[in-house]
Amino acid sequence: MSDDAIRTRGLTKRFRTGQVAVDGIDLAVPRGAVYGFLGPNGSGKTTTIRMLLGLVAPTAGQVHLLGEPMPQAAARVLPRVGALVEGPAFQPYLSGRANLVRLDAVDASADPRTSRARIDGALDRVGLGAAADKRYRQYSLGMKQRLGLAAALLRPRDLLVLDEPTNGLDPQGTREVRHLVRELSDAGTTVLVSSHLLAEIEQVCTHVGIMGHGRLLLQGTRAELTARRGARVVLRVPAADADAAVAELRRLGLTDAAGERPAADGTVTVTAALADDDGTQVDGAGAPDGGAHGAGPRPQDVAAALVRAGVGLLALDVRRPSLEQVFVELTGEGFDVAR
Template sequence: MRVRDGVPTSGGDAVVRTHGLTKRFRSGQVAVDGIDLEVPRGAVYGFLGPNGSGKTTTIRMLLGLVQPTSGEALVLGTPMPAGAVAVLPRVGALVEGPAFQPYLTGRKNLERLDAVDATADPRTSKARIGEALERVGLAAAAGKLYRQYSLGMKQRLGLAAALLRPRDLLVLDEPTNGLDPQGTREVRHLVRELADDGASVLVSSHLLAEIDQVCTHVGVMSRGKLLVQGERSAVIAGGRTASNRVTVTTLPDHVDRARAALARLAGTTTAVIAAPPGAGDDVGPLDVDGGVALTAALGSAVLADVAPALVLAGVPVLGIAVERPSLEDVFVELTGEGFDVAR
């Protein structure tokens, strides 16, 4: 992962690349502050950030819906918004919320959209619309009026509109908004399918757990700035305070020796952080086998060294469990804010 202007980037061929992209509104508010975004070709790029961080404004600038104050944006290698006519037919997008004619059916709405696309083949319209409706689970409701759709169904129709033709790039802003857990899983599988089919996907979402399961790359926005971006694993590994945690279960009379061994391994005397009643400070509760669990943050220590270090210290090891740092840990570390992982 290389670094540009202090921000790690992914390098390589990119379907989206910006330099110094900035949006300042008339009120003086800076919604996007000089970001250098880079989405590699073939990536599923998770675009993360709290509400108001500038994600949607960035996406709107990439699609030519908002004029940037300064900076440049390349989408599929073409400057935007100047190249919108050439680029947008190759891009499928769902931004903020879908808007359709309320007194037309879902199918009729898609037919209207397809008819105004000068680059679409009218001879294949019916088949493509049927396939798009099937992929998002709306085939059975295609004849229902849009005004009768639930929020989740409206969101699904917006996804179908983005999938009317094969796309080189899919830009999805909060694609699971209004969907139930089953619908959310379906969108997750759909994103994977699109990537497997060769599309690059830029997806913005508040469902951090969902993003974490599908993304290959991530970018984290906060207060208009891009704090970090790159391959998911590299971003997590690059966290300043996030570290592997290991829980070791040993016999009660070996607690002090185990604590000392873990502290030496982590290079600190305060490595052990769990504290159960009746077993001394910084020691975990008794388990069903009569053992005691100790949990330590290992910092940069190598996980493979844990068991040998304990054995060399004469500590009987009844069990070892590892908890690796998560994308949520890194997000909270970078932004100082919690993330809505539940809805």
């Protein structure tokens, strides 16, 4: 368990109605990773997060946080874990600072002598220093979300669990959260973050897990997930050379090569998949004639072969599937995730 900040085995949550919210998932979040936890509404993400933190008892399965079993080791583990789950809840008639003072006071492992410095530091870190003495009920949604982040950051954390951390934030606030996550990760904190903002996940996450109907459909590094469908080579050639380009690509073993209709400028776009039949990425050494043992040509091999064949190659690009394409492929749904 030492290599993972979070690991589950067969984690399951079944409600009394018979509904299975989480169905035997094996989650693996490496230490130091920024793990993007994605899934459509109702996919079981927040239920999973609540089980990880001991807020909900699992029906079956095991949970280890920071190498220790939960909830048995909760008293030792949770002081090392910061969390923002399903939006923050604070006393509405107290100021942001006063709310944090109350939270800090109930943390038996916190040093009361450094309380003021830690609270001020957390408020400044999330951009609430100037509004620290304003009543919580007067906070905007974005400010409330920032205060929840401040509460999670009152102490240095080995693990940070964030459920929709950018909810209600404007673009500037979203960028600040993104930078904060990177800063924490660079300092060695493992971060698990769920978000409906795909662009944010793609920019900050090193690993991704995709949930659907209570099951973990896929997990791995971001590069592994987007490479699973392989890359495509996209060429632009003169219309007169389109047939020759397609023929040469097929000779190289790119059997799905095809050209589109000529554009107004007299050029044609030709595409082909740079992948084996099983969908694995082909970026190893491949001979210009297609190579042996199922290996495909590299992009530079494609360009060289086309030039040798006399094709007027105007442009060559290699496009890999986006995380959104992988998500839609797995879930059949648009990207509107969170809970």
